[in-house]
Amino acid sequence: MNFPSQSKAMTLLRRLGLDPLAWALRRFHTPVPASALVLEVGSGGNPYPRANVLLDAYENTRERHWAPLASDRPTVLGFVENLPFKDHAFDFVIAAHVLEHSSAPAQFLSELQRVAKAGYIEVPDALMERLNPYRDHRLEITCRDQTLLIRKKAGWQHDVEVVELYEDRVKRVMTQDLIPRHPFEFHVRYYWDQHISFSVLNPEVDASWPAPASAPSRSPRGLAAQLRPLLRDTLRDLLSQKSRNVQIDLLSLLRCTHCHGVKLQAHNTQVECQDCGHQFPVRQKLIAMNEGVSRHTAPAQHGD
Template structure:
């Protein structure tokens, strides 16, 4: 079940003693993960750069739909920007729930996919009623050819404080951020008109408020101040906490030789 919507992947409820796995970490692995799983070592088609890994991490070459681990072997599973690529999302998610007690899933939202689409993305995803609802992108109406990722991913996210605050206070605008425990409620290509309408029809005010619930002034101020403090904390950590840098996975495998 869904437990919360974190501010971002640096706001996860991972305990100090937790054994953590990351599935499909790509070029941006989480430093907190103990084990990294990647299906593709040399093929960068579905990621932005070469796969990377931190020296302290253990690497496993495996398919996320068939993970070589025991039931509940891990306390926490991280999976960012992967679910939208996979062939069988129900199997992929079931495997994470099998091997881990808790976890975090991050994907582009429907709006995010529209603004910075990727050809390798098979699914458009929304968080509706605490469910991750996946709809096959090939069935979606609209223009998914124009990619504004340079603006929204590579420019504003680094240059604009108001944009950063927007991303943190309106959690589902560009991303689905889904922290879970025990299981993940997932729907793939739903047949119910209620869920299909979010992907195929113009949003009404009722639909908009379902994804972005109205908030009172107190909640709005609290969210904004929390987001601002989160950004400041990250900036301070970047300045004063020096951590190791990830290395190319190819180099890591050569060292392990």
């Protein structure tokens, strides 16, 4: 299937030189039929409207700047490297700004291919990551000839001197002017169908280093900053498949993250695997399939 990377509105805005507006609309462009069952991994505080089921690693984390986890539809806590879903459970999976957080990219991408037939991946481009690294990003990713090229980071900064030179004078111009005006050039947007073509350029590197501490980020102020989330949440609510989502039998999609058994039984405060007996807590309607499980337990099954 050939997925169009832009809606008609996005294409028109880009022709008019309005890339920032087109970029904002990308989150409302998921080119799948209304009948498709869509999973979003790393959904965070602002999930894609079209996603029917959400997965995130943590309820609270610095990796999303402490933004509250949105759980307005069936939501599971789990790691992408060991997804708590059955094989081929979904038609499409969205992974926006989450792959770069993984220290095991081959395993991450293998799991996406296991649970879904097709999907969309969005990440910062490797150049932006090299110049403007994030403490919690463990990969540099770019795309050539429809293949994701992935370089594991041995530390959060690849070149300390380059970063210092960049931050001294150029960072403000890049982050406040150039990147906002040209977001498509500084990000990778990758659609895949049946297979993700990728290459890990330095698989021998250990990218599981502890992320350094950082000062809490400041919340934006002003009327526009307050209205933006309200508008975003309203649009998400209007465009989501709300009536369908409330009827999803989440248990029928899950598998045990310990033994990979598919016989699960729900109780009021837990979900129990009938094969191995492991119990997963249910907290505030969230099924926590991430507790007591390593991020790196499932063996990779695919990859170039």
